[in-house]
Amino acid sequence: MTLLALGINHRTAAVDVREKIAFSPVELQDAFVELAALEGIKSAVVLSTCNRTEIYCMLAHPDGEGAIIDWLSAYHGVPANDILECSYSYVGSDAVRHLMRVACGLDSMVLGEPQILGQIKDAYQKARYHEAVHGELDRLFQHTFSIAKQVRTDTDIGEHPVSIAFAAVNLASRIFDDFTRSRALLIGAGETIELVARHLREAGIQGVIVANRTQERAQTLADEVGGVAISLEEIPSALTCADIVISSTASPLPILGKGMVEGALKARRYRPMFMVDIAVPRDIESQVGDLDDVFLYSVDDLHEVIEENRRQRQAAADQAEAIIADGVDTWQHERRVRSAGQMIKQYRLQAESLRRTSEEQALQQLAQGQPAEEVIRRLSHQLSNKLLHGTTKRLRDASGAERHDLLLAAEELLLDPLEAEQDPS
Incomplete structure (x- = not known):
């Protein structure tokens, strides 16, 4: 059995490609069924976030990578060559190291960001729910969670938490230097938007409006930050008073179109609007960025803020790399021991079979009076x-x-x- 990690991320593919390969929560159920049906794939976990889509799996055949590329192509309707051009793959210990680096935030746009570990745990739990992960791959994820915990405990990688959410708010502060006179419209109510809301509250934002498909979740977040909850249908009217718009949903189609924003700008008398679209696929049509008085950014535009974070955390990252190296060695050693254990078990069963046969013969001879x-x-x-x-x-x-x-x-x-x-x- 061969461990394979195959995927695309923010370094290898632009957002317009990543959004085509991303899996929504609803799609994952069918994805696991189809993956399980592929010949030679014995166990799999699918990780799909705004910055990456990765498949970790155990292969019975070395040509399984090509089968996964073909499946991704057919599933998402994207030419296989387009996926090959921006994908990467790791095998064996390199795949183990990659998974651990991702879990520890060392492969993230924001170095050391903590959200990715929760996303990996969620992906693992989904795979378990669909009975898609077991055996060696299951043990690898458990081992990875242990290494990630050690990195968080033994290094300063998590000091002064910085995330995509923080970077978005930081960028907004460069346009609106006084948040106490600004209002924000947050679309979505997931973990990223929760972090955005907290950062905005700490920055002294005048008011927060939370829009979500499930208004109950929007209300919970709004109550936490002293804001107002609305439904998605109420977004057009909310836009007219929103200086800052930050969106992160799992919607397969854009939520904000150019016409809707044009109407809001007119009602605002063309006061500037700052927008960050963190979602993949995108929530805001790219044509919105062509409008005057709109500053539209995607996750790929946050590099400058994130690079400063990377410099501050590099020393801790070096320590984390050393812990990961030990973690990979430990995993490889334990896997070899487990492999020998299977052989020992088979050898003992073989010897036990011979012993039982000889014992039966001896008992028969004793019964005959020999x-x-x-x-x-x-x-x-x-x-x-x-x-x-x-x-x-x-x-x-x-x-x-x-x-x-x-x-x-x-x-x-x-x-x-x-x-x-x-x-x-």
């Missing part, structure tokens, strides 16, 4: 012959084929050094 001493001698002789016959034959074959590597290994495995020293011959 002398116990003679039966015991015959039993021990037959049992030792049966146990040693296969190994002895393979050693002779290895010697004839000049397989000195096998002979040296057999000497180390089969011969007791103390017994050899006492051998009078």
